[in-house]
Amino acid sequence: MNIKARVAEIAKNAKKAATALARLSSDAKDRALLDMAEALTRQTGLLMRENAKDLEKATQMGLSAAMIDRLVLNESTIEGIAKGLKEVAGLPDPVGKVTSMWRRPNGLLVGRMRIPLGVIGIIYESRPNVTADAAALCLKSGNAVILRGGSEAINSNIAIAKILQSVLTKRAIPEEAIQVIPMTEREAVREMLQLEEYIDVIIPRGGEDLIRAVVNESKIPVIKHYKGVCHIFVDVGADFDMAVNICMNAKTQRPGVCNAMETLLVHQDIAGKFLPLAASHLKGAGVVLRGCDRTRRILKDIEQAKEEDWYQEYLDLVLSVRVVDDLDAAVAHIEKYGSLHTESIVTNNYQNAQRFLNEVNSSTVLVNASTRFSDGFELGLGAEIGISTTKLHAFGPMGLEELTTTKFIIYGNGQVRT
Amino acid sequence: MNIKARVAEIAKNAKKAATALARLSSDAKDRALLDMAEALTRQTGLLMRENAKDLEKATQMGLSAAMIDRLVLNESTIEGIAKGLKEVAGLPDPVGKVTSMWRRPNGLLVGRMRIPLGVIGIIYESRPNVTADAAALCLKSGNAVILRGGSEAINSNIAIAKILQSVLTKRAIPEEAIQVIPMTEREAVREMLQLEEYIDVIIPRGGEDLIRAVVNESKIPVIKHYKGVCHIFVDVGADFDMAVNICMNAKTQRPGVCNAMETLLVHQDIAGKFLPLAASHLKGAGVVLRGCDRTRRILKDIEQAKEEDWYQEYLDLVLSVRVVDDLDAAVAHIEKYGSLHTESIVTNNYQNAQRFLNEVNSSTVLVNASTRFSDGFELGLGAEIGISTTKLHAFGPMGLEELTTTKFIIYGNGQVRT
Numbered sequence: 001m002n003i004k005a006r007v008a009e010i011a012k013n014a015k016k017a018a019t020a021l022a023r024l025s026s027d028a029k030d031r032a033l034l035d036m037a038e039a040l041t042r043q044t045g046l047l048m049r050e051n052a053k054d055l056e057k058a059t060q061m062g063l064s065a066a067m068i069d070r071l072v073l074n075e076s077t078i079e080g081i082a083k084g085l086k087e088v089a090g091l092p093d094p095v096g097k098v099t100s101m102w103r104r105p106n107g108l109l110v111g112r113m114r115i116p117l118g119v120i121g122i123i124y125e126s127r128p129n130v131t132a133d134a135a136a137l138c139l140k141s142g143n144a145v146i147l148r149g150g151s152e153a154i155n156s157n158i159a160i161a162k163i164l165q166s167v168l169t170k171r172a173i174p175e176e177a178i179q180v181i182p183m184t185e186r187e188a189v190r191e192m193l194q195l196e197e198y199i200d201v202i203i204p205r206g207g208e209d210l211i212r213a214v215v216n217e218s219k220i221p222v223i224k225h226y227k228g229v230c231h232i233f234v235d236v237g238a239d240f241d242m243a244v245n246i247c248m249n250a251k252t253q254r255p256g257v258c259n260a261m262e263t264l265l266v267h268q269d270i271a272g273k274f275l276p277l278a279a280s281h282l283k284g285a286g287v288v289l290r291g292c293d294r295t296r297r298i299l300k301d302i303e304q305a306k307e308e309d310w311y312q313e314y315l316d317l318v319l320s321v322r323v324v325d326d327l328d329a330a331v332a333h334i335e336k337y338g339s340l341h342t343e344s345i346v347t348n349n350y351q352n353a354q355r356f357l358n359e360v361n362s363s364t365v366l367v368n369a370s371t372r373f374s375d376g377f378e379l380g381l382g383a384e385i386g387i388s389t390t391k392l393h394a395f396g397p398m399g400l401e402e403l404t405t406t407k408f409i410i411y412g413n414g415q416v417r418t
Numbered sequence: 419m420n421i422k423a424r425v426a427e428i429a430k431n432a433k434k435a436a437t438a439l440a441r442l443s444s445d446a447k448d449r450a451l452l453d454m455a456e457a458l459t460r461q462t463g464l465l466m467r468e469n470a471k472d473l474e475k476a477t478q479m480g481l482s483a484a485m486i487d488r489l490v491l492n493e494s495t496i497e498g499i500a501k502g503l504k505e506v507a508g509l510p511d512p513v514g515k516v517t518s519m520w521r522r523p524n525g526l527l528v529g530r531m532r533i534p535l536g537v538i539g540i541i542y543e544s545r546p547n548v549t550a551d552a553a554a555l556c557l558k559s560g561n562a563v564i565l566r567g568g569s570e571a572i573n574s575n576i577a578i579a580k581i582l583q584s585v586l587t588k589r590a591i592p593e594e595a596i597q598v599i600p601m602t603e604r605e606a607v608r609e610m611l612q613l614e615e616y617i618d619v620i621i622p623r624g625g626e627d628l629i630r631a632v633v634n635e636s637k638i639p640v641i642k643h644y645k646g647v648c649h650i651f652v653d654v655g656a657d658f659d660m661a662v663n664i665c666m667n668a669k670t671q672r673p674g675v676c677n678a679m680e681t682l683l684v685h686q687d688i689a690g691k692f693l694p695l696a697a698s699h700l701k702g703a704g705v706v707l708r709g710c711d712r713t714r715r716i717l718k719d720i721e722q723a724k725e726e727d728w729y730q731e732y733l734d735l736v737l738s739v740r741v742v743d744d745l746d747a748a749v750a751h752i753e754k755y756g757s758l759h760t761e762s763i764v765t766n767n768y769q770n771a772q773r774f775l776n777e778v779n780s781s782t783v784l785v786n787a788s789t790r791f792s793d794g795f796e797l798g799l800g801a802e803i804g805i806s807t808t809k810l811h812a813f814g815p816m817g818l819e820e821l822t823t824t825k826f827i828i829y830g831n832g833q834v835r836t
Contacts, residue, residue, distance in 0.1 A: 019753065022779060096776070102798055108787060110797050115779050117809050200809055221639055221810045242832040249834035335437065357827045358514070361440060361533050369526060369830025378835065379528050379826060380520055391535050391618055391823040392639045393811040405809040408797060409775045412787025414660040416667035417796065 003183055007191040011198035013176035014119045014144040020174050022116050022142045026093035028171065029140055033089035035167045037082040040132065043163050044078050050159035051128070058152050070127050073156055081132045081160075088136040091382040094401045095142040098409070106415050112406040116142035118200040120403065121192055123148045123214055125206040128156035134203075135164055135178045137385050141403035144177050146199065148192060151184035158182055193218040201393075203386050208313075223398070225389035227313040228258030228341035230371040233330040233356070234274060235347035236267040242368060243274065243346040244281050249370040250344070252285045256315045258387065259342050259364075259374040263310060263320045265330045268294070271323045275299055287317045294323035310337040327352050331359050338362060340389040342374035363389055363396035421601055425609040428597050429616035432537045432562040435592035440534050440560045442591065444511035447558055451507035453585045455500035458550065461581050462496050468577035469546070476570050488545050491574055499550045499578075506554040509800040512819045513560040516827070524833050530824040534560035536618040538821065539610055541566045541632055543624040546574035553582055553596045555803050559821035562595045564617065566610060569602035576600055611636040619811075621804050626731075641816070643807035645731040646676030646759035648789040651748040651774070652692060653765035654685040660786060661692065661764040662699050667788040668762070670703040674733045676805065677760050677782075677792040681728060681738045683748045686712070689741045693717055705735045712741035728755040745770050749777050756780060758807040760792035781807055781814035 001009070040047065051073035058068050094114045101111035120143045122134045131147055138145035149157040161180040168175045181188050193202065196219045204214040208226050215222050232250055234243045250261035266274055275298045279289060289295075290305040299321075309320040310333070324330045327345075334343050344366040345356040353367045364374040374397060376384025381399025388394040394402040419427070458465065469491035476486050512532050519529035538561045540552045549565055556563035567575040579598040586593045599606050611620065614637045622632040626644050633640050650668055652661045668679035684692055693716045697707060707713075708723040717739075727738040728751070742748045745763075752761050762784040763774040771785045782792040792815060794802025799817025806812040812820040 023777060104796070104798055108791065113775075115809075221808075223810075239832070245832065245834055253835055353829075357531075359441060361825060364826040364828065366828040367830055369828055369833040370835055372835040373526065373828065373830075373833065374826070378522075379828075380522050390639075391533075392641075395823045396826045405813045407779060408782040408792070408814045410782065410784040410787055410791065410797075411771075412785055412791075414657070414663065415787040415791065416663055417671055417788055417790040 003185055003187045004191050006183065007181065007188050008195060010146060010176075010179050010181060011119070011192065011195045014146050014179060015198040017174035017176040018116065018118045018144040021139070021144055021177050022095070024142060024173065026095075028173070029093065029142070030089040032167055032171045032173060033085050033136055033139065035171065036132075036136070036164050037085040037089075039163050039167050040078055040085070040160070041082045044075055047073050047078055047156065047159050047163075050155040053155040054153050061152075063152065067126060067152075071153055071156070073128055077129065081129050084129075084133055085136045088140050088383060091140065091400060093140065094404045099406060107413065108415055109411040111409050113409045114401070114404040115407050116404055119144045119146065119198055121146045121148065121199045121202045121220065123189060123202065123204045123206075123210070124150070125210065126150045126153050128153045128160060130205065131157045131160045131180065132164065134385060135161070137383055137400060137403060139177060141400045143403055146179050146181065146192065148181045148189055154182070154184050189214075190217055193220060196220045205386055221393075223386065223388050223390070223394055225258065225339075225341065225387045227339050228260070228387075228389075229262045229311065229313050229337060229339040230259055230342040230374075231263045231265055231330075231334050231338060231344070232261050232371065233265040233324070233327070233334075233343070233345045234267060234270065235327065235345060235349060235352055236269040237348045238270070238274075238346040239348060240274060240277060244278055246344065246346055246368070246370050247278055248281055248285065250372055251282060251287055251319055252317065253370075253372055255317050257372075258313070259371050260315070261319065261371050262312060262314055263322065263337070265322050265324050265333060266295075267330075268323050268325055271295070272298055275321070275323075282319060285317070287319050290318065290320045292322040295321045298323075313339070327355060331356070334360055334362070341387070342366070342371045344369060344371050363387070421603055421605050422609050424601065425599065425606050426613060428564060428599060429537070429610065429613045431594035432564050432597060433616040435594040436534065436536045436562040438592050439557070439562055439595050440513070442560060444513075446589065446591070447511065447560070448507040450585055450589045450591060451503050451554055451557065453589065454550075454554070454582050455503040455507075457581050457585050458496055458503070458578070459500045462493055465491050465496055465574065465577050465581075468573040471573040472571050479570075481570065485544055485570070489571055489574070491546055495547065499547050502547075502551055503554045506558050506801060509558065509818060511558065512822045517824060525831065526833055527829040529827050531827050532819070532822040533825050534822055537562045537564065537616055539564045539566065539617045539620045539638065541607060541620065541622045541624075541628070542568070543628065544568045544571050546571045546578060548623065549575045549578045549598065550582065552803065553579070555801055555818060555821060557595060559818045561821055564597050564599065564610065566599045566607055572600070572602050607632075608635055611638060614638045623804055639811070641804065641806045641808070641812055643676065643757075643759060643805045645757050646678070646805075646807075647680045647729065647731050647755060647757040648677055648760040648762075648792075649681045649683055649748075649752050649756060650679050650762045650764065650789065651683040651742070651745070651752075652685060652688065653745065653763060653767060653770055654687040655766045656688070656692075656764040657766060658692060658695060662696055664762065664764055664786070664788050665696055666699055666703065668790055669700060669705055669737055670735065671788075671790055673735050675790075676731070677789050678733070679737065679789050680730060680732055681740065681755070683740050683742050683751055684713075685748075686741050686743055689713070690716055693739070693741075700737060703735070705737050708736065708738045710740040713739045716741075731757070745773060749774070752778055752780070759805070760784070760789045762787060762789050781805070
């Protein structure tokens with residue numbers, strides 16, 4: 001069978017499995033998840049052997065140490081994966097939840113009930129733990145999943161999927177509920193993205209290039225975020241200690257992630273005092289600053305920020321800094337250069353806090369807290385399948401509920417329309 | 419300026435207007451809507467003169483009487499439009515509503531707040547009332563709208579938009595909040611569907627061909643339904659009077675709409691008694707029946723239903739009828755041939771009612787009520803901008819809330835991640 005036909009068969013089988021999955025009880029799903037956690041731990045040896053093949057090839061191909069590090073499966077990473085599955089088993093099941101119900105004047109009782117989306121395609125890069133994490137979230141939310149990982153993790157991903165499938169079979173759940181695309185050719189992804197008849201949504205996880213390629217080729221709706229150009233605005237009257245603490249956390253705690261701060265905006269009335277203080281901390285942590293003209297009048301030794309810096313997701317210990325006139329100027333800057341991801345204000349002014357929350361329409365907007373909280377776990381969603389910066393369906397961190405939709409359910413007693 | 423550039427300018431201006439719209443108070447929006455209702459009524463003469471141009475051209479082009487009928491603006495239809503705008507003014511504003519809020523262990527207060535989607539593109543066919551209706555719903559939900567109606571209503575649509583815009587200007591709201599594409603060329607739509615940078619969602623309203631064409635060309639997410647192949651399953655033990663009444667209403671009250679019944683499924687144990695009774699009523703109303711073999715053993719004079727009949731949206735006084743073994747067979751039939759639109763069960767069996775509601779994952783599922791209730795007004799949404807049969811973002815009838823999304827808002831007091 002050629003690649004096209006094989007991918008189509010995978011997708012068709014996923015759709016068939018989805019019907020059965022949608023009707024599974026929470027108990028049945030949770031028991032399968034707990035069994036999967038146990039099976040992965042029990043098969044640590046097998047997983048490490050398969051993973052060794054990927055690691056060997058990665059070394060031969062000269063992948064960076066950081067990339068190879070993300071590939072590794074060992075006792076501790078496998079234990080981490082198993083723990084994640086157990087946690088998903090412990091989360092509330094969104095499926096079947098009636099989110100609201102009301103009575104119509106004609107006596108009809110109308111409600112909205114959560115149901116799975118159907119078949120979810122996940123396209124991701126090297127980390128093999130995503131295979132198990134994403135599969136668990138899709139199973140828990142009653143969705144079939146088709147997983148397409150990076151070619152550098154193919155042996156690890158196939159091994160993980162086989163173990164998960166063996167548990168499904170033992171529990172009389174269709175094994176096509178969780179499928180890894182076993183071909184590493186680009187053509188397989190391209191074909192997958194055409195199958196709108198079988199696949200309901202595509203979630204790409206990875207760098208901006210991967211995501212743009214998926215969006216351009218897909219006929220299926222894509223839930224995505226391209227990048228996180230996150231801002232912190234330090235208002236006049238802000239508590240300096242709090243502001244420095246939040247900025248340090250947002251920039252340096254994990255600079256390579258999408259919810260790290262990339263641009264610092266400072267109110268002109270405090271810039272002269274706040275910037276030297278913040279700069280001393282940031283530079284102490286190795287952060288390179290790039291400033292606007294007004295910033296450089298205060299911090300004379302830093303680089304000039306160019307126009308393109310304001311659009312930049314550095315994902316590194318680099319920060320662009322701008323002095324702004326007031327809250328309006330800060331909001332306007334975010335509106336122009338932001339990526340609709342995450343923005344925070346540090347302020348003691350009640351009205352400015354409320355205005356920032358109301359007027360900034362990024363997916364996550366904070367007052368007096370680090371941008372790093374823009375995360376499904378940190379916000380209390382219990383899990384995170386990804387972050388969306390497009391407004392349709394989901395906006396911001398996505399948990400289990402975002403893998404469902406609602407249908408209308410209506411209890412009548414003979415009503416007809418007049 | 420060429421068509422491409424003009425459409426791009428319209429879209430760019432819409433996006434600019436969207437920022438201002440998102441911040442408008444409910445009062446400001448409602449006052450504008452009430453003014454618009456008044457202005458349309460006051461300008462009845464002008465509207466009828468512009469509409470006459472469209473009617474004349476439609477007659478010359480030999481459009482059907484039904485199509486011309488849908489084009490007409492007169493005192494009564496304009497009064498109807500104005501009444502619609504006043505009703506939208508009276509609906510609750512979804513924007514700014516905090517749908518839920520919770521406290522995290524670290525003290526963060528996390529909530530989700532409704533915000534507008536941004537810029538909405540509506541593509542529709544001849545009825546000029548859609549121009550005002552859709553504009554009102556978008557304005558109320560804080561969205562800018564770009565309207566592309568049928569060429570046969572172009573003068574009417576432009577006239578309506580001009581009147582609405584004059585109210586916006588008087589109330590200091592950017593007039594680009596409501597724009598009609600004034601060019602009738604196909605190229606204008608094609609260009610509109612490429613502008614993902616400026617337009618957030620496309621809602622096509624019309625026949626299946628229009629919608630498929632839009633989906634195929636659009637880079638922007640499309641909220642759509644292709645067709646409504648709606649089913650009623652009459653269970654063993656159902657109240658026959660109620661079942662006949664519901665079937666008659668669902669099939670004959672307005673056969674040309676998407677929530678009319680297209681296929682009747684009857685439990686085998688009652689088919690011998692129920693089918694003759696139902697057939698006598700349906701035939702009396704002019705309905706042509708097409709049956710499966712078992713149906714035709716009972717109703718000997720009806721046509722044979724072919725395989726393609728089960729997929730058919732007749733939009734006419736035609737009904738396909740099938741005898742099924744039981745609830746499972748009915749659910750399986752709906753799963754195979756249905757369009758995820760609307761299905762109803764008529765039953766007195768508690769367990770079957772609950773199973774039908776749980777197992778049928780169409781966008782609207784009813785017990786003992788007509789499929790014709792699948793409608794935003796009838797379900798209590800206050801309005802309807804369209805119906806979605808794809809699961810992403812909205813599923814089923816869409817009201818004002820479906821023209822919004824939610825962002826996370828977070829109140830902290832200095833929290834950082836550890």
